[in-house]
Amino acid sequence: MAITEVLKKIKDYFGLIIISGAFLIAAFIVAYNNFVVPKGIEYVSRAGDTVDLIAESFETTAEKILAANPGLDARKVMPAGTRVTIPSNATGKLTVIRIAHWQLEPGVRDGLNYMAAEYQKLHPNVRVVQNAVPESTYGQWFVTQMVGGTPADLMELGKVAYPLMVSYYMRYFMPLTEYITQPNPYNNNNEFAGIPLRETTKDGLKNSYIPEIQEYMGIGLSQFLVRIYYNKTLLAKLAGYTNAPADWREFMDACEKIRKHKYINRKVKKELALYQEKADRIAARIGALDASQHSGEIARLKQELDAVVDTTNAIMKTVPYYVAVANSAYQMGSIENNMFNVVTSKARDILDFNHDCTVSVTETYLGFKTKKIDLNYGPYKAKFSLVSNFCKNCMPGFVGLNRDDGVLLFVQQRGLFLSTGTWDAGMLDEQAKDNGFEVGVMEFPLPTKDDPEFGQYMEGPAFEDPATGFMFGCPTPENEPARRKAAVDFLLFMSSKENNIKLNTMIGWIPCVQGAEGTGILKYFVPHSEGVSSGLNFGIGGESIIKWQQMYALYQVGQISFDKLRDDFTPFYIDRGYKDYLTMMKNWRRNQIVDEKNLTTLRIKAFAATDTNRRDEYFTKYRYVMLRPLTREVDTSYELSLMKSAQNKDFVIPDAYRFSDYARARRGMR
Structure with missing residues (x-):
């Protein structure tokens, strides 16, 4: 009965309750957005601040600000960083700003x-x-x-x-x-x-x-680099390495030793311990019996012991082996550039027709189309040999895994090596402490220049030009x-x-300011300011890149051989690449509308600007943006003419610059 009366009262006074609630919420908002400045508080001025602006912000008067700060000049813009004492009991209006990120x-x-x-x-x-x-x-x-x-x-x-x-x-x-x-x-x-x-x-x-x-x-706030993290504790236990592998051969040796050990988790370890304890008890009973007097009992106990051993062996057959490399499709991208592509750099001497020290998608296609190069080229075969040997040490089917799968494998201590960047450094270090192992950082283990198989193709590590990340606008x-x-x-x-x-x-990252280094394991992250770039680039788009990604993934997991990859992909690429290039050019032209929009925006800003210097600045930018697609058109037209001409059998690619006979001899070029 009481509940019914309460509900009736609420119904009768519902409107009044709503109005009262709205009033209280409004009062709270006003109180939240305004605060009484405590006595003696200081405000640090920002760029462009004046006495009047500060007074308006704190809902006080310029006279009170000047009285509390005798050295201020109300007529001048104060330098940024000036400390200003705010009069007590001034009411300041709160400014709430939001910062959004995905970290x-x-x-x-x-x-x-x-x-x-x-x-x-x-x-x-x-x-x-x-x-x-x-x-x-x-x-x-x-x-x-x-x-x-x-x-x-x-x-x-x-x-x-x-x-x-x-x-x-x-x-x-x-x-x-x-x-x-x-x-x-x-x-x-x-x-x-x-x-x-x-x-x-x-x-x-x-x-x-x-x-x-x-x-x-x-403005960016952090610097990021990619290296290989490794489990120091397990590396010493399973492979006998107290230091990280220094080169490719040591890395392969460590991986081979790691793969021989089985990964026994806590549950299986506990189960095996119970069976071992049972086997020990049976063995002790057998040893305590006199064979001449208890032959039947001994025979029965031996059968029981054999059953325990069989069960233990059956359990061990289900236990997986350690995985040397905790890898996924995400991590493979950094490994590809830093470990595999470095041996292909010599292809630039053949394919870099415009001598810009990089091999573009068009240069790669022209080289294959005109038969100046193919996948039988020594550095290319060396790359695929590196890929094959490396991927044997990864989790089966890793190309279908994502970033978190690779990290989880490492944190669970089932995988010993993980390629990732400084953004994961703090998390990995924290997880290592929680799971009882020590984490280290190593350079990518590259072949040495005296390596019998790959040394002749090595010119240096991958070039790194790290940019500042964690950037906000x-x-x-x-x-x-x-x-x-x-x-x-x-x-x-x-x-x-x-x-x-x-x-x-x-956070556990590397600062972006000059002279500042990372702490802990991050102090080992130093960029390679001198290095090489890749000499192979199949990213021409369309069906060609899809075909390449499909076949390369199959090769990585060992489902096809190098010969199968070469024989199936090369003719498809040569036949289809030109069509995919034309499609890429059409897409590029569609994107020119962005430049046109930018031109319109800059022109409007220039006409609307009241300041002469600002107007001149906008017109300068307008002219640059207007010329940018024109210069790109010249480069694109030249590329297109080469691609068209390459469809003829007798086409010879012209060099933008030519090496002298001495330079060709010194480089070993034909």
Whole structure:
């Protein structure tokens, strides 16, 4: 009866309850977005701050700000980093900014939360909210946020097709060129004071520069490299190596020794221990009996012992062997470039017709079409021999596995070697400690130059030109100046020397600032600034690349031989490659609409600009973007003429430059 009366009362006063609830929520929002400044708090000025702007932000007066800070000049823009005492009891309006990323590795969220807390100490009117999105769905989420007009104030850049990303840069993102080419105010107290931000990083933030727009659109916070992690504990136990294998032969020897051992997990180990204990008891009973007096009992016990042994052997037959390399299709990409392709670099002497030190898809096709080269070429056969021997030490069917499968195999201590980047370093180190083993980092084990089979093809390791990653851009609209200003300033805060080192140390990554090294196992990550590039490139697209990927995967898992791969793929590639190239060119022309959109945007900005210097800058960029497709058209037309001519049997590829007789003799060229 009481419940019925309560429900009736709620029904009678439902409208009043709703109004009261709305009032309380509104009051909470107002209280949340405003706070009373405690006595003596300091605000650190950002670029462009004036006394009037700070007073407006904290809902006080310029006179009170000047009274609390006698040295300030209300008529001037104060230098970034100036500490300003805020009058007590001033009411500050909170600015909430959001930062979104796909990094779910341990330490990333803690590191960003720490940076947010430190930033709030300097800017008490700013709150930073973090939004971590799974990597597999980040691309779709990114596009949805952009189109829906609800992006975070700082968005990690990536996981979206580059042409689409360029259009988003033009439409939504704020150019950061003026900040990257100017000193970072948060570096005022270190050796980078007065030095432009890009010159304080290891790579000059080169991948933050978007040539289609002629602007820097993001700021990266970390540097990433790829190496091989290995289980130090098991490597010593199973293969007898106290140090990492130094070259290809040592690596193969270690893998062979590892594969001879069976991987016995805890459950099986416990089960085997029970049977061993039972066998020991039976053996002890047999030994205690007198054979002349208990022959029947002894015979029965021996049968029982044989049954236990048979059961143990049956269990052992189901136990898998250790896998030397914890691999997957994801990890295979880095292994391909750093271990296998290095022996193909000499093919550049034959295929690099334009002498740009790389072998393009068209140069590879022209070489095969004109029979200047084929898969019987020595360095190519050496590569496939490396691939075959390496893949024998991987999990069967690894080409169908993904990144997490390879990592899980390593963490479970069933696989001893894992190729991955610094983004997994902290997680692997933490998992190793939890699972009772020590993890190490090694270079890719390459053949030495005196290797009897591969040494003649070795010219050096793979060239590495690592770029700064973990890059963020700011898509906050212009009609939210407070959020936009705070977002960019927080990004500058994280990119300063001390904060960047602290952030990456907490995450377990390599800082992007010059002179800063990784800690722990990361100190072994040093890029190869001198190295070689691949001399084989089948990525012409269309049916050709699909055919190649299918057959190469079958070869990797040992289902077809090299002869089968060569004999089936080569004629298909030669016959189909030209058609696939034409399709690729059609797709390229379809993408020219992006340049046209960029031209329109730049032209509008130029006409709308009120500042003369700004207008000239936009017109300069407009001319560059207008000329870019024209210069590309010249290169494409030349490539197309070569591809067309190559369909004739007597075609000879012209060199853009020719080697002298001396140079050809020195290089051993025919």
